[in-house]
Amino acid sequence: MNTIDLIVFFVYIGGIALFGGSFFKKNRTSSSYTVGNNDIPSWVVTMSIFATFVSSISYLALPGNAFQSNWNALVFSLSLPIATLIAVKYFVPLYRKINSPSAYTFMEQRFGSWARIYVSLCYLLTQLMRIGTILYLLALTLNAITGWDIATVIIFTGLIVAVYSMLGGITAVLWTDAIQGIILIVGALVCIGYMFYSMPEGPSQIFSIASENDKFSLGSFDLDVSKPTFWVVLIYGVFINLQNFGIDQNYVQRYMVLKSDKEAQRSALIGGLIYLPISALFLFIGTSLFAYYHSAATLPIELQDVSKADRVFPYFIVNALPAGMTGLMIASIFAAGMSTISTSFNSSATVFLTDYYNKYFKQDASDNQRMKVLYTSSLIISIIGICIGIAMINVKSALDAWWKLSSIFSGGMLGLFLLGMFSKTKNIKAAILGMIAGILVILWLTFSETIFGKDSIGASFHTYLTIVFGTIAIFLVGFLGAFLLKPKNQSA
Secondary structure, eight states: OOHHHHHHHHHHHHHHHHHHHGGGGGOOSHHHHHHOOSOSOHHHHHHHHHHHHOOHHHHHHHHHHHHHSOSTTHHHHHTHHHHHHHIIIIIHHHHHHHTOSSTTHHHHHHHOHHHHHHHHHHHHHHHHHHHHHHHHHHHHHHHHHHOOOHHHHHHHHHHHHHHHHHHHHHHHHHHHHHHHHHHHHHHHHHHHHHHHHHOTTOTHHHHHHHHHTTTTOOOOOSOOTTTTOHHHHHHHHHHHHHHHHHHOHHHHHHHTTSSSHHHHHHHHHHHHHHHHHHHHHHHHHHHHHHHHTTTOTTSOGGGSSGGGGGGHHHHHHHHTSOTTHHHHHHHHHHHHHHHHHHHHHHHHHHHHIIIIIIIIIOTTOOHHHHHHHHHHHHHHHHHHHHHHHHHTTTOHHHHHHHHHHHHHHHTTHHHHHHHHHHOOSOOHHHHHHHHHHHHHHHHHHHHHHHHHOTTSTGGGSOTTHHHHHHHHHHHHHHHHHHHHTOOTTOOO
16 A cells, blocks of 8 residues: 555544544433434434445455356345335334333343343344454455554454444444445445446446356346255345344344434335445446456466455455555445444443343443443453454354354344244243244254255255244244143133
8 A cells, every 4th residue: 555545544544533532522321322312314324224234244245256256146135125124114113112222122021031131142242253253354354455464453443443432322333334334335436437447448348248257147046945046045135134124233223313213214224225236336346347357367366266256356456446546445445344343332332231231230320330331341342352353363263163153043033023023922931942943943954964964954955044944933933832832811
């Protein structure tokens, strides 16, 4: 990176940190820290929802996928209208009615404190892994682009985000997310514009080369459940996105910030739908890179291997873009990562305060004590996340196992929420049986090939279907169990 790029990058980092910290005066109570002061514009919340959905992983993985294969990943985004409409119709009004900063208060109301502890603990574990993973991958990308030390980047990024998210609370997180969302979109558009300008035969050459190589394909439409066909990715996307927009604290907390139900529903819907065209934009970057490097003669030998496709975009940023634009693109990648991390910091602290401290430690705590808990828990979460990111440098295999394990248990969260929403009975035993059944199904599908071999029934399903079958198992077993285990004196 040259001097201009460094100036652009550090001006962005410094500006975001100062801007986020400037909301400190508005962040004097635990309520303002977690749900704001009812003065945040709906467009800011909308852009924050979008920015939370996008991470630096998406920013780099989607171009890599399109460069390597086709637009099959877009099918995941095509499921967003289905998932967001369900979330807007059923979940958003529910949370607004309960009026709690935590999404998991609902679980206790339906099935008791065990359910609330289970889902909130699953959330906290997955958020810690998410923070560490994004910090690590962000640092890995910056290392490839700039040569900066990975551990130093992890610590620097984690602390910067922790400081402004702690000082400014949810208000700072929402406003900085909105700005970062705009920056990452601008960065993507600038990148595509440059490739349009650079093609020898003009922009049309990108489309002709891509069409000749079937790069716009959405994947196979066969009914093969062992491969990521159009239908497998679509159904997987519906369940994952329903989990994101329906039960994830990162999103639910944003629904509670706005003044009215209509504003919350509109922000949830638009914030989710924005990702559809933007994901197509990211995929088009990968397709354009394929056309730009069609001969592969200008790529280093190590990047000509299709398994290294994720590294082509960073290589392009460093070696093809002019001074200033490289700094803007690196800032865009950082924007995608920082928006996700800041959300995790604030939401995790909110869950700890609401679901644990207020309930089990000190129910009559003063607001000053609650603020101390929020600050302390945010700091601890940031430190643990940074440590996980650093540990991933050398101990990735152990952390991959942890990530898989936390994913297994969190896979039951959506099924339990759906059971709570659509089952009219409050049968705790049935809910527990449903949860156990779902976890067993998820374990079976996850480890079937390892234990029973490639020819086993479980190994015949693509991994995308694991959460689908697990969620369905929890709902069906819990729903049917509510009738079978119903007390004689209780009506349906």
